[in-house]
Amino acid sequence: MASMRDIKRRKSSISSTQQITNAMKLVSTVKLQKAKARAEQTNPYFNYMYHTVCSMLSKSQNINHPYLTGKDTSKKAVVVITSNRGLAGGYNSNVVKLITESDWKKEDVDIYAVGGKGADALNHRGYHIAQNASDVMEDPTYPDAMALCEQVLKSFADGEVGEIYLAYTHFKNTVSQEPKLIKLLPVEIDEADLQEDSQNHILMNFEPNEEEALDAIIPKYVTSLFYGALVEAVASENGARMQAMDSATSNAEEMISDLTLKYNRARQGSITQELTEIIAGANAIG
Helix, strand or coil: CCCHHHHHHHHHHHHHHHHHHHHHHHHHHHHHHHHHHHHHHHHHHHHHHHHHHHHHHHCCCCCCCCCCCCCCCCCEEEEEECCCCCCCCCHHHHHHHHHHCCCCCHHHEEEEEECHHHHHHHHHCCCEEEEECHHHHHCCCHHHHHHHHHHHHHHHHCCCCCEEEEEEEEEEECCEEEEEEEEEECCCCCHHHHHHHHHCCCCCCCCCCHHHHHHHHHHHHHHHHHHHHHHHHHHHHHHHHHHHHHHHHHHHHHHHHHHHHHHHHHHHHHHHHHHHHHHHHHHHHC
16 A cells, blocks of 8 residues: 555645646637637638539539549648647547548658648658648638648649548537548539439539639639638637546546545554554553
C-alpha cells in the first residue's frame, strides 16, 4: 500500500492537472461560441453552393472543360484539415483515418495539409505532403481558402492530379462532430437527377458561353467549400477540445476522491497502529 506521503503527492499533482484541464475547457467554451456562430451563419451558403453546382452540371451535358473531365492519372489531391494542437480527443486522428483507412495507394495521394497534426501524422505514415499550410488554421479567412484553391486547381488543370478531395470535420452541434471525405472534382453527378432532367428535357444555358462561365464558377465553388470546411473545422476542434477537457476534469475529480479515501484509510490505519503500540507499551510497563 502506498504511503500517506505518496498519496498526498499524487493527489496534489492530479489537482494541479485538473486546474489546467478546467482552464482549457473554459477557454475552448468561449472560443466555441464564436466559432459556432460563424459556422452556423456560413454553412447554409456553402451547402447551397455545393448542391447548386452539382445540379447545374447535371443539366449541362457533353461539356468538355478541364475542370470537369477526369485526367489520365490515378493521382489524387487531398486537402486535409486538422488542428495545430492536440488535447482534442480523437478529432485529429479521425480525420487522418479517412485517408489511412481508404483503399488509396500512398504514392497516388498528394496531401495538402491545413493543420500541423494532420501533416505530421500523414508524413509519418509515408504520405507525400505537397503543401503544408498549418498557419491558416490560426485564423482562417476567405483569401486563405482562395490561395489554397489556386494551388490545388493548378495541379488539377496541369494534369498532375486527376481528382480533388476534401477531408475535414463537419460541425453538427456542440457535442457532435463528423469526419467527412468528399470529392470536389470531377464533380459527381447524381444519376437520378441526371435521368430526371433528361426526361424533363431540362438543359442549362450559359452566357456568354460554358467555358467562360465554368472558368468563373468552378474556382468559386471549390474556394467556397474550402472556406466552409475551414470554418466548420475550427468549431469542431473547439467542441472536441471542450468535451475532452471536460472529461479529463471529471476523471481528475474521481481520482482525487479515490485518493482522498485511500489517504483517510492510510491515516486511520496509522493512528490505529500508533494506539496499538501505545497500549502494548503501557501493558508491558504495567
